[in-house]
Amino acid sequence: DAKTTQPTSMDCAEGRAANLPCNHSTISGNEYVYWYRQIHSQGPQYIIHGLKNNETNEMASLIITEDRKSSTLILPHATLRDTAVYYCIVRSLFGGGTASKLTFGTGTRLQVTL
Amino acid sequence: DVKVTQSSRYLVKRTGEKVFLECVQDMDHENMFWYRQDPGLGLRLIYFSYDVKMKEKGDIPEGYSVSREKKERFSLILESASTNQTSMYLCASRTRRRGNTEAFFGQGTRLTVV
Numbered sequence: 001d002a003k004t005t006q007p008t009s010m011d012c013a014e015g016r017a018a019n020l021p022c023n024h025s026t027i028s029g030n031e032y033v034y035w036y037r038q039i040h041s042q043g044p045q046y047i048i049h050g051l052k053n054n055e056t057n058e059m060a061s062l063i064i065t066e067d068r069k070s071s072t073l074i075l076p077h078a079t080l081r082d083t084a085v086y087y088c089i090v091r092s093l094f095g096g097g098t099a100s101k102l103t104f105g106t107g108t109r110l111q112v113t114l
Numbered sequence: 115d116v117k118v119t120q121s122s123r124y125l126v127k128r129t130g131e132k133v134f135l136e137c138v139q140d141m142d143h144e145n146m147f148w149y150r151q152d153p154g155l156g157l158r159l160i161y162f163s164y165d166v167k168m169k170e171k172g173d174i175p176e177g178y179s180v181s182r183e184k185k186e187r188f189s190l191i192l193e194s195a196s197t198n199q200t201s202m203y204l205c206a207s208r209t210r211r212r213g214n215t216e217a218f219f220g221q222g223t224r225l226t227v228v
């Protein structure tokens with residue numbers, strides 16, 4: 001799996017958009033970008049994933065650059081409950097065996113403040 | 115409601131004890147994973163399994179073994195617990211089926227080895 005680089009921590013005011021960057025310069029053509037988050041004392045939770053087009057769901061938007069070497073997760077109106085560690089992962093979408101592996105990094109700790 | 119259940123939320127064991135951490139999922143997923151999480155190190159993959167009786171080493175398998183005798187159950191075994199295995203352990207599962215890519219996590223087991 002391609003390695004990802006994320007800032008260690010970020011702050012965001014409640015009600016504002018939180019933009020979390022991720023670099024994945026060694027991503028290969030069949031690898032997707034996934035985002036998970038982990039709220040304190042809980043297991044990680046899936047947020048969104050994409051290949052090359054921008055994606056949006058009820059939780060967030062994912063913007064992937066044209067060269068696919070970086071992406072940004074956008075929480076459009078951050079709330080205090082969005083305070084969590086956010087993980088960016090790249091991996092192939094399908095496949096069994098060792099392709100099943102999910103590798104997490106250290107993520108970005110997002111602190112949403114009043 | 116989909117579920118990944120870990121047998122214990124908190125566990126205290128003595129050095130040298132054999133420890134079993136159990137994980138059960140009710141989603142008929144092929145892939146199951148064990149991670150440990152430590153401050154500053156993020157989630158690190160210990161072992162994963164992509165089918166019954168199949169297992170693959172992750173990034174930090176030393177001191178651990180696993181068992182997957184049934185599809186729904188994935189056990190992590192500490193043959194002789196040591197204090198450096200004090201950690202939060204997280205189990206996850208994921209399907210290989212096309213179109214469904216989300217990994218589901220359990221709530222975690224906080225293991226203390228004294």
